Amino acid sequence: MKKALINFVDISKSYGKQLVLDEFNLYVRENEFVTLLGPSGCGKTTTLRLLGGFETPDKGQIFFDSQDITYLPANERKLNTVFQKYSLFPHMTIAENIAFGLKISKKPQAYINDKIKYALKLVNLDGYENREIDSLSGGQQQRIAIARAIVNEPKVLLLDEPLGALDLKMRQSMQYELIRLKEELGITFVYVTHDQEEALTMSDTIVVMNQGYIQQIGTPEMIYNEPENAFVADFIGESNIIDATFIEDEVVEILGVKMPCVDKGFGKNTPVDVVIRPEDVELVDPSEGYLEGDVTSLIFKGVHYELDVMANGYEWLVHTTKLVPVGSHVGIKVTPFNIQIMNKPASSDEEAVEIDE
């Protein structure tokens, strides 16, 4: 296991009366691509700004390479940030923008020139040295912002929703560019986004946050397949989140029907939340299913159909490649492995909130 490069210890931060981070603890290992994921106001950007040195916490410490950097000014930290709105200096050319950090650290001119060339090549913008900032598209500006950050060879690159202002196509190609950059440079990335798809595509580790608390930390697969609570399940992709009762080990009662599952250790007759991904719901002959229901809507989504099935008073979201017309009477079946059991939130702080983004 690689060593922890960044360590947040008991960080609390509030703006006025609003508590943004509460006793926040997190470590980031070397060469890891960590994504802080959550809805607006969940504290992810504040976490990044604390790390970048633009804010100081009310309580707690931040360690970088085992050095306490909690109150170290931003200009003395060995990390660089790519800002959401690029923030390229409008009075400088592209080359001058990229050279800004290098000139401050008094690197020789020949070295600076080499670095500018190298960085522009890395972000696929060779030959743009003397262009004005205004003449670039949003995606190009963002790539220059990345070039400006990485020429300083930071140990950690912080990215604050860097793709937020780009269109879908550009966003997707930039995601691959970032993965490539991370592999080529071999540095640590701390990435902030509210876009779950971005997080799943690029990260080694995802930190799902809500209202200043970490909801779950794990690999993209873990976060998607085994969400720890209803918030995570709801935020990462679409899912059926259903109130259920955990009868005993490997048996759960969903909408009045007992089903086999693989989870153990939730006690007996305990109220729980159950997550079933829409692609894991199998539509079978009514006689073979656990539940019977009727298809109420059908939408063609390209790769699959999206269906609503009304069964036992719950509207199931189902993704299937089979065409099942509206009005069909169907049976619903779920493989035990695909039933994900979660504890009910312990406190109101962790309560899942509706996300309207």
Add this chain to the structure above:
Amino acid sequence: MNKLKRQLLAGPYLVWIIGFIILPLLMILYYAFFDENGSFTLEYLSHIASPINVHAMVLSLELGVAATVICLLLAYPLAMILNNLKIKNQSLIVFIFMLPMWMNFLLRILAWKLLLNKNGVLNTVLMSIGLEPVMILNTPAAVVFGMVYEYLPFMILPIYNSMARIKKDYIEAAHDLGANEITIFFKIIIPLTLSGIISGVVMVFVPALTSFAVSELLGGGKVLLIGNVIEESFMQGMQWNAGSSLSLVLMIFVMVSMTIMNIFDKDGEGTAVW
């Protein structure tokens, strides 16, 4: 029909522009180059070379530059402080700075005459705390002081405007790239407020260069600026030809200084405030 209507509506403005701007300019040109017999001459223009006029011109430039520099040195930090104030209603503060301009400027200068007088408020205060009285009135220093007082808001406003337009992100990005406060000031803040500085400089330097009321009131007739020379030639000597030719020279100075400023102000943002 509609077109004709619109042209008719523009009529009064046209009359105004022709009557009060273009005609006087033509008259100045005429008086500067033609003598009373109506024949062309460069004699009046050569008046500028007379020792008195040269001296007045040089003094005008000197005091104008001095007033502009002092205004800049006062206004820049002030604009920074205003911009950094964590007060929601920043326009209120700007408003307070602009408030004195609501009063007639001659009255304000007259007030300073009283304050700076030999037995004025300034010297009373100085003597009451045991200091020597100063004879600042009727010196070039008093004129510069008056100019600074008069034109400072014209320097503050454009600089403040350009400073308020700097995004906080730029400062943070510069910090992030390793710049300390001093580097940020010289590499980011100054270049990004350059257009405001240029506007301010033009708006202070041009009226300071051409002013005659301040020098007359606070200079007590002892500080003769080019503006005073022109005023005297028109009002006292009835030498319209000499006055016109001097005005022409002064206009050339103004235009040259504005052109130089425009060259620096590449993006033309500064012109937005005036």
